[in-house]
Amino acid sequence: MKQGQVPTLKEIAKRLKLSTSTVSRALKDHPSIGLVTTMRVKKLAEELNYEPNSRAIFFKQQKTFTIGVVLPSLSEAFFSTAISAIENKANEENYTVILGQSLDDEIRELKILETLKKHRVDGVILSVSKNTTNFDFIESFQKANIPIVFFDCVPDREDVHRIVANLETGMLEAISTFVSCGHNRIALINGPGNLLASKEREEAFIKGLKTNGVKVNKEYIFHTDLSEKGNQEAMLELISLAERPSAIICFSDYVTLDVMKFAKEKGLVINQDIFFISFANFPIWDHIENKPMASIEQFPGKQAEKAAEILFDLVNKGKTETESYIIYPSRLIHLDKP
Amino acid sequence: MKQGQVPTLKEIAKRLKLSTSTVSRALKDHPSIGLVTTMRVKKLAEELNYEPNSRAIFFKQQKTFTIGVVLPSLSEAFFSTAISAIENKANEENYTVILGQSLDDEIRELKILETLKKHRVDGVILSVSKNTTNFDFIESFQKANIPIVFFDCVPDREDVHRIVANLETGMLEAISTFVSCGHNRIALINGPGNLLASKEREEAFIKGLKTNGVKVNKEYIFHTDLSEKGNQEAMLELISLAERPSAIICFSDYVTLDVMKFAKEKGLVINQDIFFISFANFPIWDHIENKPMASIEQFPGKQAEKAAEILFDLVNKGKTETESYIIYPSRLIHLDKP
DNA sequence: CTGTTAGCGCATTCAA
DNA sequence: TTGAATGCGCTAACAG
Secondary structure: OOOOOOOHHHHHHHHHHHOEEEEHHHHHHOOOOHHHHHHHHHHEEEEEEOOOHHHHHHHHHHOOOOEEEEEEEOOHHHHHHHHHHHHHHHHHOOOOEEEOOOOHHHHHHHHHHHHHHHOOOOEEEOOOOOOOOOOOOHEEEEEHOEEEEEEEEOOOOOEEEEEEEEEEHHHHHHHHHHHHHOOOOEEEOOHHHOOHHHHHHHHHHHHHHHHHOOOOOOOHEEEEHHHHHHHHHHHHHHHOOOOOOOOEOOOOOHHHHHHHHHHHHHOOOOOOOOOEEEEEOOHHHHHHHOOOOOEEEEOHHHHHHOOHHHHHHHOOOOOOOOOEEEEEOOOOEEOOOO | OOOOOOOOHHHHHHHOOOHHHHHHHHHHOOOOHHHHHHHHHHHHHHHHHOOOHHHHHHHHHOOOOOEEEOOOOOOOOHHHHHHHHHHHHHHOOOOEEEEEEEOHHHHHHHHHHHHHHOOOOOOOEOOOOOOOOOOOOHHHHOOOOEEEEEEOOOOOOOOOOOEEEEHHHHHHHHHHHHHHHHOOEEEEEEEOOHHHHHHHHHHHHHHHHOOOOOOOOHHEEEOOOHHHHHHHHHHHHHOOOOOOOOOOEEHHHHHHOOOOOOOHHOOOEEOEEEEEEEOOOOOHHHHOOOOOEEEEEEOOHHHHHHHHHHHHHHOOOOOOOOOOOOEEEEEEEOOOOO
């Protein structure tokens, strides 16, 4: 079945008794090659189904036309949206996307990054794992001249390119909404404390309460490790409070799913005994009953697209003065009544 | 910032006044190189952060250690599960995964495949777009010596490697379940007629009805193009029938989501007026009220893993007598009562 | 033990 | 108008 080797320039040259350079030129309509020769070459190339070996070309050009994209998990809608946006941009630029899922595991993330470096990708787009604490790889990529653009979950340092959502805008809208519905016992189930995003949520939460004249009650702020168990525990603590909150803002829609389920098991009625708003805007809320009142959209597509844009600026034009910190406001999306 | 070029063998050789081959050997502990030299080389390599350029190595070896994976859409849980499995297998084999989403668009799918071929991937795993009718690319990949392994949505021809779920087993279980609950007006909302999987579902459906002694009523079989509109139309027709079915088997969980929503809008109560079972086993059913009675699991992870396994057999060992048609039984998963 | 050479597929500079 | 030679980074066969 071995299909006789894939044709090369050399092969064509040999058959036509020409030099590879002539063939190479003929194939790209170089003006200095005679019409007849050009035709002969093209004809044979056609017959042999010749296709230039991009790997060889890239090798010569010292580029791979490949970017790496490392995300925590594709099963989250947020990230599948993001990768689609990146893929589209990459296609436009005739780039190819190598994918890696960190599964929020720092070791795994690092291993993927190493592989990408080994494969000499031209650049990397990275949404950092929720458990990553060591960012030494940034230096190592700098040394290797491989630009990295971070989005969504980004390191807390200023010397890197970052695209994030401003979580404050959405948070403020969320609190205003709750308050205008008469809630004043508003809780936050936040993500892991080490995350920049968690800090931002908390700050925005407190600011929002103050702005709306609601007393800040530290008892109403909980953290979860994002596991189902962690989510349930946070919720259990919340509903065990003497003054049970009537409204809860959750770190993400996935937390909300767990938490709502747990609340129901405990006999609470969603959107009656207790109200939710969460981050991410899960696409199938519309198909679900007892969904949150609203969801805070962080525009993963937009973030990722911008990340790709900046990366290609860096890669193609070698720009170094590209914008390096871009913030998109998040926005509250009201979900229709079921 | 240009970090002085990435170090190469040549660079090390020059600095140490050695030949590149000596350096190359020293770096891989070739026994014929003197201990001293080896040490010196390793030391400098370390200092310079030398990393072998895999692209050059691959180029020489005429391999890319890269496989292409083309899927309809990452946002479907089925496929995000699949790609995770593939990624893991690929990692084990020190392969890298280039991703492409066809979005069920034949043109786009073809373009992705062309790109992969241009990039000279060592192999491809493909779950065909639901709208693909032209399979000429198979020949073109054969000519290029790039093996393709299909899974889940596969072409209806025998000369290719395919991994699929046997839809019959799950379908039979589904019908038995319905029948044992007293249903005898059972409908099928099937996918597009051109799909092999649709044909199989229909055959299995009819067989299942017969086996269970239920009269086959062609009026109860509908097709949808899988758009929300198409799904709703199918449902509308079904519930407009004089003898409205009491149980419906749906092509996929996504169809079911649409259809259940529509049914509710029409005043029907799920799991009371009308019951559902669907294919795919959507992971968050457990968080949803009014979910289907059961879901038919097609084991995307298993399918994809096997696809990867076979592909690597083909790629690494050049095996040509690998199993070429593998079928995993699908299975009914009962969903807990809410 | 170490160096020289050739070659992977292609583009390109320099010569003819 | 065409060809020969070179090199991208690395490995390996062949010489010393």
